[in-house]
Amino acid sequence: MTQLVILSGKGGTGKTNLSAAFSYLYKQDYPDREAILVDADVDAANLALLLEAEEQTKELFIGGAIARIDQTFCASCGRCQEVCRYDAVFENDHEYTIDPIGCEGCAACLYQCPENAIALETQQAGEWYISETPYGKFFHAHLYPAQENSGKLVALIKSRAQEELESSGADLMLVDGPPGIGCPVISAVSGADVVLIVTEPTVAGLHDLGRVLETTTHFEVQVEVCINKADLYPEGAQQIRNYCEEKGIDILGEIPYDMAVPQAMNQGQPVTKFDPESQSAQAISSIWGRLVTIVEQHSPNDELIQIN
Amino acid sequence: MKRIAVASGKGGTGKTTVAVALAESLSSNNGQPVLISDCDVEAPNVHLYLDPEIQQSKGVHILIPQIDENKCTGCGVCSEVCQYNAIIILKDRPMVFPSLCHGCGSCALNCPDNAIREIPNQIGTLERGTGKEEIFLRYGLLDPGEPLTVPVISDLRKWNDGFSLDIEIIDSPPGASCPVVEAIRGVDFLILVTEPTPFGLHDLKQAHQVANELGIQAGVIINRDGMGETDIGEYCNQNNIALLMKIPLDKEIGAGLARGDTLLEIYPEYGDKFRALFGEISKSIEEVVG
Numbered sequence: 278m279t280q281l282v283i284l285s286g287k288g289g290t291g292k293t294n295l296s297a298a299f300s301y302l303y304k305q306d307y308p309d310r311e312a313i314l315v316d317a318d319v320d321a322a323n324l325a326l327l328l329e330a331e332e333q334t335k336e337l338f339i340g341g342a343i344a345r346i347d348q349t350f351c352a353s354c355g356r357c358q359e360v361c362r363y364d365a366v367f368e369n370d371h372e373y374t375i376d377p378i379g380c381e382g383c384a385a386c387l388y389q390c391p392e393n394a395i396a397l398e399t400q401q402a403g404e405w406y407i408s409e410t411p412y413g414k415f416f417h418a419h420l421y422p423a424q425e426n427s428g429k430l431v432a433l434i435k436s437r438a439q440e441e442l443e444s445s446g447a448d449l450m451l452v453d454g455p456p457g458i459g460c461p462v463i464s465a466v467s468g469a470d471v472v473l474i475v476t477e478p479t480v481a482g483l484h485d486l487g488r489v490l491e492t493t494t495h496f497e498v499q500v501e502v503c504i505n506k507a508d509l510y511p512e513g514a515q516q517i518r519n520y521c522e523e524k525g526i527d528i529l530g531e532i533p534y535d536m537a538v539p540q541a542m543n544q545g546q547p548v549t550k551f552d553p554e555s556q557s558a559q560a561i562s563s564i565w566g567r568l569v570t571i572v573e574q575h576s577p578n579d580e581l582i583q584i585n
Numbered sequence: 586m587k588r589i590a591v592a593s594g595k596g597g598t599g600k601t602t603v604a605v606a607l608a609e610s611l612s613s614n615n616g617q618p619v620l621i622s623d624c625d626v627e628a629p630n631v632h633l634y635l636d637p638e639i640q641q642s643k644g645v646h647i648l649i650p651q652i653d654e655n656k657c658t659g660c661g662v663c664s665e666v667c668q669y670n671a672i673i674i675l676k677d678r679p680m681v682f683p684s685l686c687h688g689c690g691s692c693a694l695n696c697p698d699n700a701i702r703e704i705p706n707q708i709g710t711l712e713r714g715t716g717k718e719e720i721f722l723r724y725g726l727l728d729p730g731e732p733l734t735v736p737v738i739s740d741l742r743k744w745n746d747g748f749s750l751d752i753e754i755i756d757s758p759p760g761a762s763c764p765v766v767e768a769i770r771g772v773d774f775l776i777l778v779t780e781p782t783p784f785g786l787h788d789l790k791q792a793h794q795v796a797n798e799l800g801i802q803a804g805v806i807i808n809r810d811g812m813g814e815t816d817i818g819e820y821c822n823q824n825n826i827a828l829l830m831k832i833p834l835d836k837e838i839g840a841g842l843a844r845g846d847t848l849l850e851i852y853p854e855y856g857d858k859f860r861a862l863f864g865e866i867s868k869s870i871e872e873v874v875g
Binding site: 287288290381383423424426457458459477479481488494495513534 | 594595596597598601625627628630633634666668669687688689690691694695727729730731732733734735758759760761762763764765766770782783784787788791792794795798799812813814815836839840842843844845
């Protein structure tokens with residue numbers, strides 16, 4: 278069982294298209310094996326749009342609690358406003374209220390209120406789903422807009438996917454990660470064996486590649502890189518190659534800029550299925566070939582050998 | 586002061602391109618002082634295009650607890666009140682996990698023995714300076730490995746001493762959750778940048794809902810027009826949201842941005858387009874205020 282997570286730092290470099298393309302290739306290569314697929318970008322969840330996902334179960338996600346003042350008990354002393362570090366308590370004509378969007382649910386006000394007028398209330402912050410796809414069981418979610426705790430929701434769907442992985446005897450968990458380097462990314466990387474970073478040859482792509490690589494050094498995980506839209510700016514691609522060589526990281530492959538990718542997206546299909554002969558699909562297949570070798574090195578038997 | 590934020594839902598649709606183009610169009614024309622705040626502190630990129638001379642920087646800290654072993658009686662209140670599981674009691678002694686701490690201060694406030702002192706823990710840095718076309722830039726950088734994005738954005742937006750400007754343009758993080766809310770709270774107008782693909786539309790809806798929830802007026806820019814067949818205009822019509830501009834799919838633009846050139850450096854005619862856009866936005870802000 279291996280957990281492969283796709284990251285990028287910069288958004289829009291092609292994480293989701295690549296994840297879908299890999300899902301298809303895995304099923305082609307190993308029709309008898311099972312992969313578990315996860316979309317960990319819960320506030321811009323798009324992988325479902327490429328996987329012909331059919332929702333089987335839907336559950337509510339209860340997010341972090343927020344504080345609420347019961348006005349019948351409030352004596353308007355203002356202690357809650359004093360102790361709140363998130364500027365979430367507002368006073369209007371001696372009436373104190375809590376802004377649910379600013380509140381972090383830390384409960385400092387609750388414990389400090391001399392009248393016991395404050396309670397924490399949990400709220401529904403999103404939904405998560407298990408869907409069937411032609412490529413394996415798919416765990417995904419929808420965080421409601423303006424909510425926090427996307428890290429928690431990522432951790433939740435990943436732990437459900439992990440249970441499924443263990444009980445079903447599937448070999449691979451393929452995780453489409455979120456952009457950036459913060460809380461949701463850290464949740465997505467936790468437990469990963471291999472991280473594939475998709476970058477692009479732009480000044481922003483290179484800058485953010487550096488930041489996501491620094492983030493992954495906090496985890497014991499094997500890191501690989503591939504360059505998407507590699508021919509967009511050849512000098513930029515060379516800068517990435519140089520940078521990776523300095524860092525001792527292999528580049529698994531390079532994908533050319535190819536309109537087959539948005540065309541496949543418009544059809545709701547992985548590009549490897551939509552147009553397997555396209556330049557991008559060919560390049561992705563070759564990256565996949567190298568990635569499979571790496572993924573297989575992380576099979577449980579090998580791990581035992583490593584521990585011994 | 587007018588505050589205009591640029592957000593997107595989906596990453597990589599061109600937020601930074603638009604934010605920089607708007608700032609440059611105003612600043613290069615009549616030397617209008619413009620501040621651009623890059624609130625995408627996980628992956629900030631505006632400075633790569635404006636090439637600023639950094640004049641000031643400072644750390645972003647949250648306060649984390651330090652237990653005074655001499656005063657601590659091991660009562661466990663700190664652990665009970667912590668909502669983030671950042672303090673656990675092990676053999677009658679509290680143990681702090683700084684990476685889980687949100688810096689709320691509740692443990693220190695509630696410790697009956699006054700045994701908790703708070704010490705600053707750095708989670709990021711802020712920088713500011715002047716770049717191309719005298720554009721004033723400030724941006725935040727979350728330290729890699731740190732999970733808390735919001736305090737970095739919040740400190741960046743409060744770093745106001747020493748200047749007053751008429752126009753602020755905010756480059757928001759992608760997505761539609763708490764960092765976006767922190768970046769765009771209180772702005773006068775929100776530009777949502779999208780692309781005409783199923784992903785672009787899906788994530789535009791999310792970001793538009795955030796704007797509605799915060800009561801912020803919004804308009805849409807379609808970037809890479811021609812890349813896909815998704816009808817963003819129809820969504821705008823149905824939801825009564827202004828379609829502000831279309832930027833075509835163009836390999837010259839893609840290659841120029843990749844090199845680090847701004848949209849106005851690639852096609853100077855965008856200067857007039859963005860100045861006109863600013864005029865329209867200003868008008869609709871004033872209509873709402875008036």
